[in-house]
Amino acid sequence: MADVVRVVAADDPVRPLFSPAGELTADARGTLGLSPDELRDLYHKMVWIRRTDQEALNLQRQGELGLWGPYQGQEAIHVGTVAALRPTDWIFPSYREFGMGMCRGIDPAEMLTLFRGLSHGPWDPRRYHFAPLVIPVASQVPHAVGMAMGSRFKHGDDVVLSTFGDGATSKGDWHEAMNFAGVFRAPVVFLCQNNRWAISVPLAKQTAGSIAERAQGYGFPGIRIDGNDVLAVLAAVRAAAARARQGDGPYLIEAMTYRMGPHTTSDDPTRYRSETDLERWNVKDPIPRYREWLQGQGLIDEASLAAINREVETAVEATRNRLKSAPVPAAGEAIFGRVYQHPPDSFLEERQEFESSLESN
Amino acid sequence: MADQTFRLPDLGEGLTEAQLVAWRVQEGAHVDVNAPLCDVETAKAVVVIPSPWAGTVQKLHARPGDSVAVGAPLVTIAAQGAPASAEPAAEAAPSTLVGYGPGGPEAGIRRRARVAPSAAVEPSTDVRAAPFVRQMAKEKGVDLAQVTGSGPGGRITKADVDSAAAPAAAASAPSTDGERRISVVGIRKAIARQMVRSVSTIPQFTEFAIFDATNLMAAREQRKASGRPMTPLPYFIAGVVKAVRAYPLMNSSWDESRDEIIVKQPINVGVAVNTSQGLLVPVLRGADKLELEAIAEQSAHLVDGARAGTLPPGQMSGGTITVTNVGASGPVETGTPIINPPECCVVAFGAIKPRPMVVNGQVLARSGAWISISVDHRIVDGALATEFLTALVAELESIRA
Numbered sequence: 001m002a003d004v005v006r007v008v009a010a011d012d013p014v015r016p017l018f019s020p021a022g023e024l025t026a027d028a029r030g031t032l033g034l035s036p037d038e039l040r041d042l043y044h045k046m047v048w049i050r051r052t053d054q055e056a057l058n059l060q061r062q063g064e065l066g067l068w069g070p071y072q073g074q075e076a077i078h079v080g081t082v083a084a085l086r087p088t089d090w091i092f093p094s095y096r097e098f099g100m101g102m103c104r105g106i107d108p109a110e111m112l113t114l115f116r117g118l119s120h121g122p123w124d125p126r127r128y129h130f131a132p133l134v135i136p137v138a139s140q141v142p143h144a145v146g147m148a149m150g151s152r153f154k155h156g157d158d159v160v161l162s163t164f165g166d167g168a169t170s171k172g173d174w175h176e177a178m179n180f181a182g183v184f185r186a187p188v189v190f191l192c193q194n195n196r197w198a199i200s201v202p203l204a205k206q207t208a209g210s211i212a213e214r215a216q217g218y219g220f221p222g223i224r225i226d227g228n229d230v231l232a233v234l235a236a237v238r239a240a241a242a243r244a245r246q247g248d249g250p251y252l253i254e255a256m257t258y259r260m261g262p263h264t265t266s267d268d269p270t271r272y273r274s275e276t277d278l279e280r281w282n283v284k285d286p287i288p289r290y291r292e293w294l295q296g297q298g299l300i301d302e303a304s305l306a307a308i309n310r311e312v313e314t315a316v317e318a319t320r321n322r323l324k325s326a327p328v329p330a331a332g333e334a335i336f337g338r339v340y341q342h343p344p345d346s347f348l349e350e351r352q353e354f355e356s357s358l359e360s361n
Numbered sequence: 362m363a364d365q366t367f368r369l370p371d372l373g374e375g376l377t378e379a380q381l382v383a384w385r386v387q388e389g390a391h392v393d394v395n396a397p398l399c400d401v402e403t404a405k406a407v408v409v410i411p412s413p414w415a416g417t418v419q420k421l422h423a424r425p426g427d428s429v430a431v432g433a434p435l436v437t438i439a440a441q442g443a444p445a446s447a448e449p450a451a452e453a454a455p456s457t458l459v460g461y462g463p464g465g466p467e468a469g470i471r472r473r474a475r476v477a478p479s480a481a482v483e484p485s486t487d488v489r490a491a492p493f494v495r496q497m498a499k500e501k502g503v504d505l506a507q508v509t510g511s512g513p514g515g516r517i518t519k520a521d522v523d524s525a526a527a528p529a530a531a532a533s534a535p536s537t538d539g540e541r542r543i544s545v546v547g548i549r550k551a552i553a554r555q556m557v558r559s560v561s562t563i564p565q566f567t568e569f570a571i572f573d574a575t576n577l578m579a580a581r582e583q584r585k586a587s588g589r590p591m592t593p594l595p596y597f598i599a600g601v602v603k604a605v606r607a608y609p610l611m612n613s614s615w616d617e618s619r620d621e622i623i624v625k626q627p628i629n630v631g632v633a634v635n636t637s638q639g640l641l642v643p644v645l646r647g648a649d650k651l652e653l654e655a656i657a658e659q660s661a662h663l664v665d666g667a668r669a670g671t672l673p674p675g676q677m678s679g680g681t682i683t684v685t686n687v688g689a690s691g692p693v694e695t696g697t698p699i700i701n702p703p704e705c706c707v708v709a710f711g712a713i714k715p716r717p718m719v720v721n722g723q724v725l726a727r728s729g730a731w732i733s734i735s736v737d738h739r740i741v742d743g744a745l746a747t748e749f750l751t752a753l754v755a756e757l758e759s760i761r762a
Contacts, residue, residue, distance in 0.1 A: 063370025
């Protein structure tokens with residue numbers, strides 16, 4: 001049994017920051033080294049991405065978007081994660097990490113063209129180090145590991161973060177990715193956003209045992225943390241990324257949160273979950289929680305809260321207007337344009353056939 | 362200002378229609394961008410549609426209960442800031458609504474591909490049906506070779522087997538001799554769902570009592586004389602609140618998932634209101650913090666709002682106990698009310714009228730009314746219900762002007 005890699009506490013820089021219950025300790029909170037401006041900015045971003053989420057929901061109801069997957073309740077993870085990483089660290093999101101993309105600097109109106117059916121890939125992933133949103137569950141996890149292995153082979157110090165939901169951990173892709181990451185000690189941080197619902201399947205019917213503890217079986221550490229505390233997320237991701245950066249391999253963070261809205265705009269959660277469940281999580285809503293903490297620390301006053309709200313309203317209205325005036329691409333280019341760098345003849349014929357069928361209509 | 366017509370979008374990936382549940386605006390009203398316009402129910406969910414424009418509502422194109430096709434006009438709004446022009450803006454520049462494109466509904470309502478039942482499929486031993494359908498057919502004694510499939514490619518569905526197994530009369534189209542079919546949507550559907558949930562999940566029992574309303578009526582007379590009339594409802598609510606304070610368990614919910622009883626702190630009294638749409642239960646929040654005057658004022662506002670259909674949904678949810686005034690509009694003495702889940706108790710008041718009562722050994726004509734309470738027996742036993750009812754009667758009988 002000598003070959004078995006034992007995961008020992010000394011190898012885990014994240015765990016000392018947290019209580020056994022997954023709460024960030026007061027000491028760790030006090031030594032994050034963030035300036036008051038940076039602390040306020042985390043709040044500002046959470047409000048901004050939530051308000052944008054609500055606006056996208058409205059736009060879908062108004063027929064301006066085909067589909068929307070709300071992330072209300074998970075803002076602390078979106079904002080804390082991006083703040084913890086270097087801008088050159090890669091993020092491989094699922095379909096719900098719109099807010100992370102915003103925090104990476106991608107124009108939300110541009111991102112929304114995806115949901116408006118105007119573009120298959122509205123942003124350049126290499127510019128933002130933010131991979132495309134993916135709909136197939138867990139497909140992004142092996143991609144992230146591959147990217148991390150590449151970074152290691154090139155002797156770079158970029159870290160890759162892969163984020164996914166609790167449901168994704170039931171997929172074979174997830175196991176394969178975790179196993180590869182462990183074997184190759186890839187510089188990757190796995191961030192599970194355990195929002196307790198895989199569409200309509202509750203956690204208890206999806207997962208037996210602890211997701212965080214599964215990391216042990218792959219030869220690296222894992223921890224379950226409070227995912228509705230933006231500073232807890234920031235601290236955990238930062239420590240796990242630093243560990244990966246210095247060559248110590250992967251880390252699994254299971255951030256406990258709650259999907260407060262529907263799975264997507266095609267879903268009606270009142271058919272499968274109770275209001276009391278939602279009420280229990282309402283009190284843990286990451287935004288009021290963090291606001292109260294900032295107020296308690298004397299870091300934010302009513303005037304700056306009002307200013308943030310004003311700024312966010314203006315930004316959201318501008319997003320709405322930019323989206324609605326986004327140019328509609330020619331159908332042929334939109335569908336065939338970005339598939340091949342050097343399209344084969346058969347493909348060009350198909351495109352031509354498609355375009356002439358449009359003209360004849 | 363120019364009129365713009367908002368057409369029903371495809372709200373959920375390939376839907377073709379939605380049923381209008383309720384309007385939240387009236388013609389002539391001003392709306393802001395994203396203000397709630399109406400509730401619609403699709404095959405997938407009940408959703409609120411927010412206004413795409415700010416302006417004045419010119420026309421509502423559908424009535425509650427109507428089925429509206431995706432792409433059909435829903436509401437016309439004289440939009441602020443929209444270009445005023447001779448041509449109506451809606452026609453001049455149709456917006457690109459996801460799901461049916463810019464050309465108006467005719468251009469491309471996205472219909473789900475429907476494969477017509479294929480009569481051309483020759484009956485053969487090569488029956489197309491899923492294993493569970495075959496199993497079902499075997500159990501019901503249905504010969505699948507004799508069934509025409511209505512599924513894709515002539516596949517036999519569960520419904521096909523059901524109709525084949527049912528007696529011919531039931532399977533045929535609804536008969537026309539005097540039957541009428543009413544599509545159940547919106548509030549009717551919500552009431553049905555809530556009531557089924559109540560009687561199928563809550564073991565409830567009902568207790569009755571009569572209270573002497575002499576003092577209550579005297580108090581009302583006195584108010585009337587001083588030009589401040591009050592209906593009995595606020596007294597009922599105030600009485601219930603006081604009795605609940607003494608027996609907080611009446612203000613609770615059963616949490617099946619955790620085997621816990623959730624005792625609610627604020628007392629939010631639902632008030633059952635008959636409206637043209639059906640029964641609505643607006644909620645008087647924090648009734649335990651209100652004086653009688655405020656209860657009267659706010660409950661009147663809620664009742665009026667419910668009847669006018671102008672209450673936001675937030676004011677129709679979150680009740681912790683419900684009051685229903687079954688005697689308010691007829692000679693109804695009492696009834697067996699059904700609990701409004703997830704509450705624990707519903708209190709019904711019958712008509713107040715003169716009735717013979719024995720007072721100090723003598724039969725006198727006194728004003729009185731029945732009270733009935735239905736209670737969740739998982740939470741409350743008969744003894745406690747009786748104590749609560751006793752306290753409620755005592756509260757109402759001790760009203761002072």
